[in-house]
Amino acid sequence: xxxxxxxxxxxxxxxxxxxESCDLPADIDSTSRLRAWLRARGGAWATALAEGRxxxxxxxxxxxxxxxxxxxxxxxxxxxxxxxx
Amino acid sequence: MAIVVRVxxxxxxxxxxxxxxxxxxxxxxxxxxxxxxxxDHNRVGEREAAAEMRADTRIDAHIDTGIAVCVDARVDTLTxxxxxxxxxxxxxxxxxxxxxxxxxIDALVIxxxxxxxxxxxxxxxxxSSAHRADAFDACRYVMDYLKTDAPFWKKESGPAGERxxxxxASDHEAAARWSxxxxxxxxxxxxx
Numbered sequence: 001x002x003x004x005x006x007x008x009x010x011x012x013x014x015x016x017x018x019x020e021s022c023d024l025p026a027d028i029d030s031t032s033r034l035r036a037w038l039r040a041r042g043g044a045w046a047t048a049l050a051e052g053r054x055x056x057x058x059x060x061x062x063x064x065x066x067x068x069x070x071x072x073x074x075x076x077x078x079x080x081x082x083x084x085x
Numbered sequence: 086m087a088i089v090v091r092v093x094x095x096x097x098x099x100x101x102x103x104x105x106x107x108x109x110x111x112x113x114x115x116x117x118x119x120x121x122x123x124x125d126h127n128r129v130g131e132r133e134a135a136a137e138m139r140a141d142t143r144i145d146a147h148i149d150t151g152i153a154v155c156v157d158a159r160v161d162t163l164t165x166x167x168x169x170x171x172x173x174x175x176x177x178x179x180x181x182x183x184x185x186x187x188x189x190i191d192a193l194v195i196x197x198x199x200x201x202x203x204x205x206x207x208x209x210x211x212x213s214s215a216h217r218a219d220a221f222d223a224c225r226y227v228m229d230y231l232k233t234d235a236p237f238w239k240k241e242s243g244p245a246g247e248r249x250x251x252x253x254a255s256d257h258e259a260a261a262r263w264s265x266x267x268x269x270x271x272x273x274x275x276x277x
Contacts, residue, residue, distance in 0.1 A: 058236070084232065
């Protein structure tokens with residue numbers, strides 16, 4: 001399936017891009033699987049998305065809790081914990 | 086009842102915004118508001134200054150406020166980034182939740198993004214109701230959840246360079262106090 005992936009704040013700086021469009025293998029259908037798939041790129045991706053890192057995700061502009069599935073055409077975002085206000 | 090959310094780079098006139106919540110609305114008996122500002126120092130600096138107060142001299146005391154600040158923790162600019170589209174949606178949802186919980190007449194959130202300087206306004210939350218308790222509690226609720234749920238990120242810049250602000254556990258604790266299973270919720274849910 002094809003998804004748009006967005007990166008924000010320190011995570012955006014670490015991976016060097018703010019968005020990309022990806023054709024994902026069929027089994028990459030949730031935020032935790034996608035995170036692992038991106039981590040496998042190695043380098044900055046492996047560090048920024050390392051398992052111990054506190055990285056939040058949103059699917060179609062809704063904050064997700066632990067793991068969330070998504071469908072073809074979804075907009076998935078990864079970012080550090082928010083600090084507004 | 087109206088919910089208004091604005092995410093913008095421009096400054097806002099808090100007095101004019103509050104006036105708009107009462108003019109022509111005679112049922113309003115109370116307006117509670119909160120304005121968040123850019124501080125000239127970060128929390129790390131306050132903590133370090135407290136620890137180093139005894140020995141170190143690289144501390145700028147704010148004589149008027151009594152707050153001691155490490156020179157390295159000075160903030161010259163604060164740059165806010167957000168997730169367009171999701172931010173508005175998230176702030177609206179927080180206001181909808183507040184309206185379901187308290188008897189509100191209006192709820193307003195204005196949040197800025199871009200590069201700001203100390204003394205600049207960042208956010209305005211205002212809630213109006215017939216009686217003060219609803220407005221007071223809802224205003225704090227919206228602000229507490231804005232801190233944990235709205236997709237904004239702050240980057241500070243000062244003499245020590247740039248630094249992304251880290252989320253605070255205390256912010257999550259503040260929001261968690263409003264959850265139905267949290268202790269003491271009855272005190273916070275009191276009605277007018």
